[in-house]
Amino acid sequence: xxxxxxxxxxxxxxxxxxxxxxxxxxxxxxxxxxxxxxxxxxxxxxxxxxxxxxxxxxxxxxxxxxxxxxxxxxxxxxxxxxxxxxxxxxxxxxxxxxxxxxxxxxxxxxxxxxxxxxxxxxxxxxxxxxxxxxxxxxxxxxxxxxxxxxxxxxxxxxxxxxxxxxxxxxxxxxxxxxxxxxxxxxxxxxxxxxxxxxxxxxxxxxxxxxxxxxxxxxxxxxxxxxxxxxxxxxxxxxxxxxxxxxxxxxxxxxxxxxxxxxxxxxxxxxxxxxxxxxxxxxxxxxxxxxxxx
Numbered sequence: 001x002x003x004x005x006x007x008x009x010x011x012x013x014x015x016x017x018x019x020x021x022x023x024x025x026x027x028x029x030x031x032x033x034x035x036x037x038x039x040x041x042x043x044x045x046x047x048x049x050x051x052x053x054x055x056x057x058x059x060x061x062x063x064x065x066x067x068x069x070x071x072x073x074x075x076x077x078x079x080x081x082x083x084x085x086x087x088x089x090x091x092x093x094x095x096x097x098x099x100x101x102x103x104x105x106x107x108x109x110x111x112x113x114x115x116x117x118x119x120x121x122x123x124x125x126x127x128x129x130x131x132x133x134x135x136x137x138x139x140x141x142x143x144x145x146x147x148x149x150x151x152x153x154x155x156x157x158x159x160x161x162x163x164x165x166x167x168x169x170x171x172x173x174x175x176x177x178x179x180x181x182x183x184x185x186x187x188x189x190x191x192x193x194x195x196x197x198x199x200x201x202x203x204x205x206x207x208x209x210x211x212x213x214x215x216x217x218x219x220x221x222x223x224x225x226x227x228x229x230x231x232x233x234x235x236x237x238x239x240x241x242x243x244x245x246x247x248x249x250x251x252x253x254x255x256x257x258x259x260x261x262x263x264x265x266x267x268x269x270x271x272x273x274x275x276x277x278x279x280x281x282x283x284x285x286x287x288x289x290x291x292x293x
Contacts, residue, residue, distance in 0.1 A: 017076065017078075017096075017098060017100065017109060017111060018063055018065045018074055018076035018078075018098070018100060019031055019032040019063045019064065019065050019076070019292060020032065020254070020260060020290060020292065021065075028066060028067060028068070028069075029064070029065070029066050030064070030065055030292065030293075031062070031063060031064035031065070031292070031293050032062075032063050032064075032258075032290055032291060032292040032293060033060065033061070033062050033063075033290075033291050033293075034060065034061045034063070034262075034288050034289065034290045034291075035059075035060055035288060035289045035291075036057075036058065036059035036060065036061065036082070036286065036287075036288045037056075037057070037058060037059075037286070037287045037288070038056065038057035038058075038059065038082070038284065038285070038286050039054060039055075039056055039057075039284070039285040039286075040054060040055040040056075040057065040282075040283075040284055041054050041281075041282055041283040041284070041285070042054065042280060042281060042282045042283070043055040043088065043282075045270075045280050045282060046280060047277070047278035047279065047280050048278055048279055048280060049278070053086065053087070054086075055084055055085060055086050055088050056084075056085040056086070057082050057083060057084050057085065058082070058083050058085075059080060059081060059082035059083065060080065060081055061078055061079070061080035061081075062078065062079050062080070063076065063077070063078040064076065064077055064078070065077075071103075072101075073099055073100060073101035074099065074100045074101065075098075075099050076096075076097070076098050076099070076100065077095065077096060077097045077098070078095060078096040079093075079094075079095045080093065080094055080095070080096075081093045090117050090129060091117060092115055092116065092117045092118055093115070093116055093117065094113065094114050094115035094116055094118075094132075095113075095114055096111055096112065096113040096114075097111065097112055098110055098111030098112065098136075099111075104142065105141065105142045106139075106140075106141060106142075107138075107139070107140045107150075108137075108138060108139045108140075109136070109137070109138045110135075110136065110137045110138070111135070111136050112133075112134075112135050113132075113133070113134045113135075113136070114131075114132070114133050114134075115130075115131070115132045115133075116129070116131055117129040117130070117131075118130040118131065118132040118158075129160065129161050130158050130159070130160055131158070131159045131160070131161075132156065132157070132158050133156070133157045134154065134155065134156040134157075135154070135155040135156075136152075136153070136154050136155075137152065137153045137154075138150060138151070138152045139151050139152075140176075140178070145180075145181075146179060146180045146181035147177070147178070147179060147180070148177070148178040148179075148180065149175070149176070149177055149178075150175065150176045150177075150178070151173070151174070151175055151176075152173070152174045152175075152176065152191075152193070153171075153172065153173050153174070154170070154171070154172045154195070155169075155170070155171050155172075156169070156170040156171075157169050157170075158170075165200050165201040166199060166200060166201060166204065167199070167200045168197055168198060168199040168200065168204075168205075169197070169198050170195060170196070170197040170198075171195060171196055172193050172194065172195030172196075172208075173193070173194060173195070174191055174192055174193030174194070175191060175192060176189055176190065176191035176192075177189065177190055177191070184217070184218040184219075185217060185218070185219060186215055186216070186217050187215070187216045187217070188213070188214070188215050188216075189213075189214045189216070190211070190212070190213050190214075191211065191212050191214075192209070192210075192211045192212075193209065193210050193211075193212075194207075194208070194209045195207070195208045195209070196208070202237055203236065203237050203238045204236065204237075204238075205236070205237045206234045206235055206236040206237065207234070207235045208232060208233060208234040208235070209232070209233055210230050210231060210232035210233070210244075211230070211231055212228055212229060212230040212231070213228070213229050214226060214227070214228040214229075215227045215228075222253060222254040222255070223251070223252070223253055223254070224251065224252045224254075225249075225250065225251040225252075226248075226249070226250045226251075227247075227248070227249050227250075228246075228247070228248045228249075229245075229246070229247055230244075230245070230246045230248070231243075231244075231245055231246075232244040232245070232246065238274075240272055240273050240274045240277070241272070241273040242270055242271065242272050242273070243270070243271050243272075244268055244269070244270045245268065245269050246266065246267065246268040246269075247266070247267050247268075248264065248265070248266040248267075249264060249265050249266075250262075250263070250264040251263055251264070257292070258291065258292035258293070259289075259290065259291055259292070260289075260290040260292075261287075261288075261289060261290075262286075262287070262288045262289075262290060263285075263286060263287045263288070264284075264285075264286045265283070265284070265285050265286070266283060266284045266286075267281065267282075267283040268281070268282050268283070269281050270282075
């Protein structure tokens with residue numbers, strides 16, 4: 001039986017929460033379509049020395065946002081579809097609703113997301129598809145001219161269309177600090193998150209914790225970029241411990257007010273305290289075209 005692929009890739013997919021906007025955006029309603037291309041390296045998480053399989057995906061997402069007046073919070077929603085190629089041959093689809101506000105002092109973003117056929121799972125001689133429901137919340141407060149502090153939480157529920165024993169619930173809570181004193185050229189932030197995943201098969205349950213350092217940059221009014229390193233540790237009930245080091249680079253070039261190019265690259269290496277489990281690398285390359293209306 002091919003190893004089950006958990007939905008960790010969900011967190012690396014660079015889906016924007018809501019449509020892009022200008023700093024002086026005055027439209028009450030805005031919407032856009034993004035055409036997406038993915039390359040998932042080592043999709044089934046094969047260990048070193050085992051054959052790896054890469055998967056190509058093609059996706060589309062429609063995003064819309066509404067605000068009552070300038071300076072007011074956004075109410076937004078999205079619909080998306082992603083087709084996996086090769087042996088996977090699954091089509092994922094879903095939607096998201098949320099609310100956000102980015103002010104000079106207070107900022108927040110909260111979203112509820114639902115994905116069907118989230119990923120393909122080989123279970124015996126059958127393929128199981130995951131239904132993934134998640135709730136995300138972030139809040140930041142500007143405590144001084146150059147400093148922001150924030151809190152974040154993430155809740156997730158995974159269910160499958162066949163009996164796998166891997167149905168699970170996840171919850172996490174974290175904090176972050178951001179420095180704005182360097183201007184728009186570079187804005188560093190650091191954060192720390194603790195979480196817990198409760199799996200039906202008890203030995204697969206784990207506590208996890210991770211820290212990250214991220215550099216956000218706006219070197220030009222039409223260019224944005226970010227670089228992030230995350231060090232993550234999972235302590236399983238097994239018992240075993242996995243370490244997962246991840247790098248992520250993102251960028252966007254806004255060619256016009258309504259048209260943009262975007263791309264990202266994420267690479268993660270996983271090692272286990274159990275020698276027989278070995279180590280493996282995965283990566284995700286993403287490119288997209290955003291067309292606003």
